Structures are given as structure tokens and as C-alpha cells.
Amino acid sequence: MKNIILTADRPTGRLHLGHFVGSLRERVRLQNQTEFDEFYVMIADAQALTDNAGNPQKVRDNVLEVMLDYLSVGLDPQKVTFCIQSEISALPELTQFYSNLVTLPRLLRNPTVKNEIAQKGFDKSGVPVGFAIYPISQAADITAFKANIIPVGEDQEPMLEQTREIVRAFNRTYNSNVLVECKAILPQNKESLRLPGTDGNAKMSKSLGNCIYLSDEPEVLKKKVNSIVTMPRKLEDPGVIENNILFVYLRAVCEDKHFEKYYPEFKNLSELEADYQKGGLGDGKIKQFLYKVLMDILSPIRERRKELQNQIAGILQILRNGTSKASQVANQTLHEVKSAMGIDYYSGNKYEEEQKKRFANKN
Ligand code: ATP
Ligand code: MG
DSSP: OOOEEEEEEOSSSOOBHHHIIIIIHHHHHHHHHSOOSEEEEEEOHHHHHTTOTTOHHHHHHHHHHHHHHHHHHTOOTTTOEEEEGGGOTHHHHHHHHHHTTSOHHHHHTOHHHHHHHHHTTHHHHOOOHHHHTHHHHHHHHHHHTTOOEEEOOGGGHHHHHHHHHHHHHHHHHTTOOOSOOOEEEOOSSGGGGGOOOTTSOSSOOGGGTOOOBTTOOHHHHHHHHHTOOOOOOOTTSOOOOTTOHHHHHHHHHOOHHHHHHHOTTOSSHHHHHHHHHHSOOOHHHHHHHHHHHHHHHHHHHHHHHHHHTTOHHHHHHHHHHHHHHHHHHHHHHHHHHHHHHTOOTTSTTHHHHHHHHHHHHHO
16 A cells, blocks of 8 residues: 555644644654655645635735745655645545535534634534535545545544545445545654643644744744743742643653753753752743743744745745646546546446447337
8 A cells, every 4th residue: 555645734824833743743754754655735725714714815825824834844845745725626526525425413523623613603603514514625635645644633533533434435335445544643742632822722723822833033932931821839839740831842842952951950851840849940940941942943943934935936836836746636536536436427438338228228
């Protein structure tokens, strides 16, 4: 079997630390350290419009912002095919055919979709149909490329389960083996599965305005780190590390080398945690350290992004070429899907022959 990697991001804002630890870091690792046949990264603008229908300019601007983030974290256009979802017309066609294999209650049972419906207030105003079916369109994105490896954060697990169900239902119903089952590659540490926001909310998310963006300038980063709310306590009281966002972030990003560079009193995070739990170590110190660690990781990304901002024409060309390649691959899968469903009327003269025979038998 081929190894085909695919992931996508919604162009609803610049990419943030949650994307980095939940998916981008894993994508760069897969790109540099594994064997694969194809690697697609899709900018899911059509999906972004499902809850931003009235704000197309936001989506339009963020297509390039997200592309800049991809290249600045080190995704390599020599190895990765970048593409734009709305330019690949086979995707909505596949979505339409898959929709027949999914019930409405099954769609709305998806816990991620349920959460998002409440978060966006759709439980009060009504859920746009396009939004409710976005997991089906995600199944189209994945299966169009026969992708089997999907590096994502934990919130995407229900989407991948839904995709696998569609694949099985399709192959069973149409007695085919056209579609391929996918599996998630989740981040390697627990905190990165779903990184919380700076406001303590359960998920850092562009739509919740609680993000540390990869492109934040040092002063913005400092402000955000300093604004993280921790439990008030007397300095000498023992510090609590459970659900302490500062330590959640440190566990997600810091390495022993950061202690050597910025906090040599401690060898590693376990030592720092032990000392903090004894009492006497204030949150100000932890914030200073976290800021330095984040600067260490994000500064090179921010610098590369600044250089890339002067190469917009070349970047858009990369996206155009990738989209054209992706479109051809998706068209081929659509062709196979239609054949399996028996709606390939004009491929060769099979349909004509078959129908002639049917009428001949009647006479
Ligand atoms: P939106 O609020 O518009 O949905 P988002 O911040 O949730 O944006 P997406 O584009 O939906 O970002 O997600 C892209 C990828 O990043 C997915 O694989 C998702 O699992 C991962 N991801 C997003 N936020 C986090 C997070 N806080 N922790 C870990 N992974 C995340
Ligand atoms: Mg999301």
C-alpha cells in the first residue's frame, strides 16, 4: 500500500502554537524523517466559509497567511504538494455522493461538531447546512487523494472516524475497493493533543481569540505570556502544576536544552516542577522562562516569515502548481468513484452496449 499523507487547515487566521504542537511539528517530522509517496497540505477555504459565509475577505487574506506559516515552519515545497480546496471541483462532487451514505443524527452526534455548534451560537440561530456536513466534505478531502496518514490534533479524531465509516459504507455498498481507510497520527505528548488557550479555555483556537500566533512579535508574545492567569497564592505556599497553563505549555514545548540555556538552576522540567511544588518559586519566574523558550522556538519561524513576505508571487505559484496536480489526482478518484457507482455513462461505450443488450433482451 502507498503511504499518502494529508492534512488541512482552515484559513480563518494565522497559525498558532496549538497548530504547531498538534500538527505542524509532526508534519515537518514526517516530511524529513519518513518515507512517503505523496504529501498533501490543503488550505480548506471552502470549509472556512461554512461558518464565515459573510466574511469572504477574511478567508481570502488568510489563504496567504496560512501559506506563509507553512513555509516558515519548514514545510518544503519540494516534498509537499500545497493546494486550495475550493479550486478542486472533484471535492464537492465526492461530498455529494458520500452524503447519501450518512444519516443526519450520525453527523450531529460528532462531539467536535457539537462543541463547535454551541461555541458559534448555531444552537440558537440554527446550523448552516454547509457547516453541519463539513465532516463529509472532510471525508472527500481525504479520500480524493487516497490518503492514509493524517497528522492532526485530537479534535480531528471524530472526523477521521466518520471518514472511515464513509469509506467502509462506500466500498460495501458499491462492492468496490476504490476508497482507502485513513488513520490519525497524533502528537507525541499529551499536552499537545489539544493545547489550551491563553485564557485557560480547553482549546487554543483561532475562533476563540486565545492564541499565541507563530508570527507574534516579541512584545505581543511577552504580553500574552504575562496575561496568563494562574492560581493566586502566597509565594511560600506549594505551587500546583495540574491544569496550570504555564506548565501545560512548558510540557508541550520545552526541552532539556532550554534549561541549559535559560534556567541552568534546573536540569529539566521534572526538577523545575518538583521545586515549584515545594513552594517559594513565583509564577513570574516561570513566565519569564516560558517566554524565553517560546522565543527560542518562534523567533526563527518569525524571521523566515518576514523574508517570505517578499516572495508572494513565487509562493502563489507554488500553490497554483500544487492545486493543479491535486486536482488531477482528485479527478481520477472521482472517475473511479463514479465507475464504482455505475454513473460513468460516457466512459468508453460500456453503457451504450449494456443498454442495447437490455433492450434487445426485451424484444
Ligand atoms: P478554527 O477555530 O477556525 O476551527 P483552529 O484553530 O481550530 O481554527 P483548524 O484549522 O481547525 O484550527 O485546525 C487545523 C489543525 O490544527 C487540525 O489538525 C487541528 O487538530 C490542529 N489544532 C488546532 N488547534 C489545536 C490545538 N489547540 N491543539 C492541538 N491541535 C490543534
Ligand atoms: Mg478547528
